[in-house]
């Protein structure tokens with residue numbers, strides 16, 4: 001049986017930040033002395049924005065994941081007005097802020113993050129989970145500076161079809177057999193965008209007008225700035241991820257064997 005948590009199990013510490021729906025606090029579980037982050041969400045706000053369903057899915061998915069580069073969700077509890085999520089504490093905070101501070105990362109640091117994220121995505125996809133929202137704002141940093149995927153609000157579990165089709169796989173057309181892998185390749189695209197942003201400090205299809213960004217994405221209008229100077233190996237990798245035909249994007253296990261990753265990524269995941 002899983003433990004039923006209550007607020008009295010924790011000593012609440014300093015605020016770590018606030019989001020759209022609630023506040024995050026440092027906390028200590030009294031019995032174990034374990035340090036965690038507690039996210040407090042107001043039920044009224046969740047209802048108003050009609051995101052209860054999304055939150056339930058997020059909790060359901062994230063609580064079953066175990067990977068160094070995925071933020072752990074240990075459990076949850078609620079009272080009359082609030083929902084509490086017990087999260088792994090990411091001691092070094094938001095990656096987004098680091099990127100703002102440095103403007104752009106070194107190739108070693110970028111490659112280390114990208115390799116760690118590729119490993120986390122391989123793990124997720126193996127569990128039929130597609131993240132669909134990989135971006136700097138959703139990444140946190142652990143004690144050693146290791147990157148952690150934190151926000152599962154847009155993730156989906158693509159298992160339902162398999163369960164419901166159980167036993168009748170013989171009749172599935174190729175596009176449906178392939179669709180899980182096909183869907184997962186959205187995360188490869190996002191990882192390519194992220195890699196560009198890590199190295200240049202700006203996302204690749206940025207434009208003043210929304211409509212222009214849209215057009216640049218659809219056309220895959222990929223241009224590498226001349227500044228900062230970035231290795232051709234990294235550009236080669238990015239070009240292999242940002243491919244319009246999703247079936248032609250570099251598979252994540254191949255990404256891990258790419259020369260730029262081999263030469264630059266720290267295998268420990270610490271940068």
Ligand SMILES: Nc1ncnc2c1ncn2[C@@H]1O[C@H](COP(=O)(O)OP(=O)(O)OP(=O)(O)O)[C@@H](O)[C@H]1O
Nearest residue numbers: 016017018019020021022024037087088089090094
């Ligand atoms: N597990 C954690 N460890 C350390 N800091 C955290 C943790 N979770 C959240 N934070 C901090 O608290 C802030 C608010 O987090 P929260 O997830 O509520 O909102 P968000 O993801 O920034 O925004 P949104 O509400 O739009 O999803 C984060 O930006 C981060 O600085």
